[in-house]
Amino acid sequence: MSARGHAVVAVAALACAAASPAVAGIEVSLVSYLSARPELRDGRALTAAPLLELVSVDAWGLSAPGVRDARVHVSTWGALGLLDLPQRGSVSGDVDLAYVEGRLLNDQLRLVAGRQLIAGGAARFLQLDGLSAEWSPARRLRVTAWGGAPVSARFNVRQGDAAAGGRVAWAPSWDSELGASYALVLDRGLVARSDAGVDGRWAPANALWITGHALWSAAESRIVEAELAPHWRALPSLELALSARKVAPDLLLPRSSILSVFAEPERDELGAIAVWEVRPELAVTADARAAWLSGSPGSDAGARLAAKVAPGTLVIGELRWLGAFDQGGYLRARVAASRKVTPKLVLAVDADAFWRDRAVNGVNHSAVASATASWAFAPEWLAVAELGAGTTPELAAEARGMVKLAWRWSVAASDRSGP
Amino acid sequence: MRGRLRAALVAVALGGAACASLWGALGRRADAIKAPHAKHVAAKVDCLACHESIFDAEVLSEADLPKEKVCLKCHREEKEKGNCGMCHTEPGSPGTYPHQERAVAMSHAKHLELKEVNEDCRTCHLELPEPARPEAKPPMAACTGCHQHEEQYAAGGCRSCHVDLSRFALRPLSGFSHRADYLRAHPADARARGAACATCHEQTFCAECHARTAPAPVVALLPERVDRLLIHRGDFVGRHDLEAKADSATCARCHGTSFCSECHATRGLTSFAGAPLDPHPQGFSDPRSAAFHGPAARRDIATCAACHDQGAASTCVQCHRVGGVGGNPHPASWLARHDRAELSTNPMCLACHP
Numbered sequence: 036m037s038a039r040g041h042a043v044v045a046v047a048a049l050a051c052a053a054a055s056p057a058v059a060g061i062e063v064s065l066v067s068y069l070s071a072r073p074e075l076r077d078g079r080a081l082t083a084a085p086l087l088e089l090v091s092v093d094a095w096g097l098s099a100p101g102v103r104d105a106r107v108h109v110s111t112w113g114a115l116g117l118l119d120l121p122q123r124g125s126v127s128g129d130v131d132l133a134y135v136e137g138r139l140l141n142d143q144l145r146l147v148a149g150r151q152l153i154a155g156g157a158a159r160f161l162q163l164d165g166l167s168a169e170w171s172p173a174r175r176l177r178v179t180a181w182g183g184a185p186v187s188a189r190f191n192v193r194q195g196d197a198a199a200g201g202r203v204a205w206a207p208s209w210d211s212e213l214g215a216s217y218a219l220v221l222d223r224g225l226v227a228r229s230d231a232g233v234d235g236r237w238a239p240a241n242a243l244w245i246t247g248h249a250l251w252s253a254a255e256s257r258i259v260e261a262e263l264a265p266h267w268r269a270l271p272s273l274e275l276a277l278s279a280r281k282v283a284p285d286l287l288l289p290r291s292s293i294l295s296v297f298a299e300p301e302r303d304e305l306g307a308i309a310v311w312e313v314r315p316e317l318a319v320t321a322d323a324r325a326a327w328l329s330g331s332p333g334s335d336a337g338a339r340l341a342a343k344v345a346p347g348t349l350v351i352g353e354l355r356w357l358g359a360f361d362q363g364g365y366l367r368a369r370v371a372a373s374r375k376v377t378p379k380l381v382l383a384v385d386a387d388a389f390w391r392d393r394a395v396n397g398v399n400h401s402a403v404a405s406a407t408a409s410w411a412f413a414p415e416w417l418a419v420a421e422l423g424a425g426t427t428p429e430l431a432a433e434a435r436g437m438v439k440l441a442w443r444w445s446v447a448a449s450d451r452s453g454p
Numbered sequence: 455m456r457g458r459l460r461a462a463l464v465a466v467a468l469g470g471a472a473c474a475s476l477w478g479a480l481g482r483r484a485d486a487i488k489a490p491h492a493k494h495v496a497a498k499v500d501c502l503a504c505h506e507s508i509f510d511a512e513v514l515s516e517a518d519l520p521k522e523k524v525c526l527k528c529h530r531e532e533k534e535k536g537n538c539g540m541c542h543t544e545p546g547s548p549g550t551y552p553h554q555e556r557a558v559a560m561s562h563a564k565h566l567e568l569k570e571v572n573e574d575c576r577t578c579h580l581e582l583p584e585p586a587r588p589e590a591k592p593p594m595a596a597c598t599g600c601h602q603h604e605e606q607y608a609a610g611g612c613r614s615c616h617v618d619l620s621r622f623a624l625r626p627l628s629g630f631s632h633r634a635d636y637l638r639a640h641p642a643d644a645r646a647r648g649a650a651c652a653t654c655h656e657q658t659f660c661a662e663c664h665a666r667t668a669p670a671p672v673v674a675l676l677p678e679r680v681d682r683l684l685i686h687r688g689d690f691v692g693r694h695d696l697e698a699k700a701d702s703a704t705c706a707r708c709h710g711t712s713f714c715s716e717c718h719a720t721r722g723l724t725s726f727a728g729a730p731l732d733p734h735p736q737g738f739s740d741p742r743s744a745a746f747h748g749p750a751a752r753r754d755i756a757t758c759a760a761c762h763d764q765g766a767a768s769t770c771v772q773c774h775r776v777g778g779v780g781g782n783p784h785p786a787s788w789l790a791r792h793d794r795a796e797l798s799t800n801p802m803c804l805a806c807h808p
Contacts, residue, residue, distance in 0.1 A: 246642035387688030
């Protein structure tokens with residue numbers, strides 16, 4: 036965890052502790068997770084056994100003058116590496132979210148400060164340490180602005196040093212909205228992203244809605260990506276969708292990358308999806324896409340069946356075929372089922388296999404399967420155990436296991452009373 | 455190492471302090487009380503006999519459930535015999551009603567006064583709770599049967615009744631159907647109508663998959679959810695190369711450019727790690743080969759960047775720098791949008807144009 040991560044979690048935890056006597060409600064979640072699985076290291080299969088502890092605290096309805104719906108949230112985790120990997124005994128951890136949120140000015144302004152996810156428009160789901168503000172000056176109008184430091188991903192993938200952006204949106208109805216947005220990301224003093232976008236969702240009828248967006252790179256004067264997707268519910272049980280998508284993959288690289296000057300490929304895609312709820316307990320989905328990467332054709336198609344064959348019993352079957360341009364492809368099949376044996380005990384099995392056109396390590400197939408038991412042995416407690424085995428191009432035979440213990444406790448202080 | 459351990463201890467201590475403080479402030483959880491309504495109805499016990507305070511209740515609260523003294527009016531003998539299990543699900547540690555989060559803003563007092571209700575509880579309570587079915591609450595149709603909600607729906611005003619939808623698993627609204635291939639379709643809704651998503655989903659839900667700091671893929675953390683549409687199911691490692699080649703841009707959105715090289719280096723799958731498992735085909739460096747890297751890079755530079763994005767230290771720079779054997783790598787259309795003046799203003803250019 037970085038020094039910035041320490042600061043974020045310390046401030047949020049202290050805020051949480053200080054605010055506790057005044058909260059309207061609190062939810063605490065603790066998940067302990069221990070797994071053992073083989074991993075390849077320098078051609079040798081070793082056992083990785085991380086012990087994970089995930090902690091989440093959410094307190095809402097904090098009383099503060101002039102602020103409504105104030106909330107503090109912290110999601111964090113710590114991990115201890117066990118067994119015989121090089122990083123055995125290593126300790127790691129990070130903060131996923133840690134923010135304080137509140138509504139001010141008669142609900143017209145919503146402020147979120149801390150580590151948060153920024154979604155919408157050109158932001159492209161940026162994880163940020165910073166501040167975001169959403170202002171609704173009129174009933175259907177919303178203005179959003181955000182800024183801060185992007186959070187580095189696992190394996191220290193850099194996302195930049197600073198980022199800022201915003202979006203203006205007009206929502207004529209609950210399910211329609213038109214927005215214009217901008218995002219700027221700086222990395223080592225260079226512009227990594229400078230994107231302007233428009234996006235929209237229009238529902239001219241209950242059974243018809245169209246989503247679309249386009250993102251323009253101001254730094255390169257090219258379209259980063261654009262998509263248009265109409266959806267039509269032809270019957271209450273039949274839904275159809277089309278999508279046309281255009282992406283410039285090189286523009287998803289930061290402009291500060293040395294690789295950003297080497298090529299300007301374009302990827303175009305056309306797709307269609309149909310879902311048919313044959314009966315309330317039986318749904319079939321089929322989808323297909325054709326794509327062209329700088330003129331080279333590729334495609335993928337799939338089908339999924341989900342059936343509730345009995346009360347508490349779900350069976351899922353999936354079939355997918357992928358053609359990765361001229362790099363070959365695979366055919367994949369999956370069968371999964373879950374059954375609620377008792378109100379507290381759920382058993383599940385999952386088998387997943389694929390066959391590749393081109394072999395890896397002389398192997399062109401992979402098959403893995405697992406069985407899982409979930410037991411809600413007490414109110415707010417859940418225990419999960421999983422055992423799995425398989426054969427993959429990486430490992431001729433592998434076995435893995437996982438146990439998880441989850442505790443979720445919530446209470447609303449305002450309702451704390453009884454007989 | 456010591457720094458990380460210290461950090462972990464600080465985090466645990468602070469988290470523990472917060473939890474202990476909150477625990478103390480909010481009190482402990484209670485057991486459940488059996489409520490065999492059918493027996494009471496059969497015995498012709500009027501609702502009012504047990505639920506008198508509900509006639510004045512402005513909000514939903516456990517405080518308006520019958521107190522023990524109300525039950526003892528008829529069942530005192532059972533208590534004196536020590537038959538705690540008659541009412542308590544945990545007779546070994548009997549307590550009060552379990553907490554139920556208030557999900558709906560609803561005044562019983564106002565409803566019971568309405569002429570449509572006329573103090574008849576069965577107008578809304580179509581089914582009454584039983585010990586085996588304690589969650590028998592009035593369905594939403596019982597509400598919408600009387601109230602007209604079109605205007606609230608159009609304005610997204612769910613909170614006029616629903617206190618907070620974000621903590622409750624509801625079926626998606628028909629206007630935001632989560633059927634079909636919603637794994638692919640949901641970014642469009644989130645991008646263009648995130649406020650609607652936020653009605654039911656908090657950031658924490660998005661973070662399960664989208665937080666770049668997450669310790670493991672969500673499919674590994676939730677193996678019991680075989681129903682969820684997740685990208686990395688099964689032996690994803692065994693097919694990830696094909697997924698990446700089919701749509702490298704989708705990978706790059708979450709994994710950036712050095713995720714691949716870090717993982718390949720750890721597993722000894724890079725040529726510079728000295729392992730024999732070089733992912734490049736034969737002839738990748740030979741201009742006379744059909745597998746030469748030039749056309750492949752022009753077509754899919756994002757895949758190259760997954761491993762070779764080390765700035766000025768990148769292997770590409772060694773050959774393609776000015777005067778290098780690789781020649782000018784810029785595509786013609788790139789040159790049309792960039793002029794030589796950038797060489798003095800953009801420090802990245804200096805890697806190849808010293």
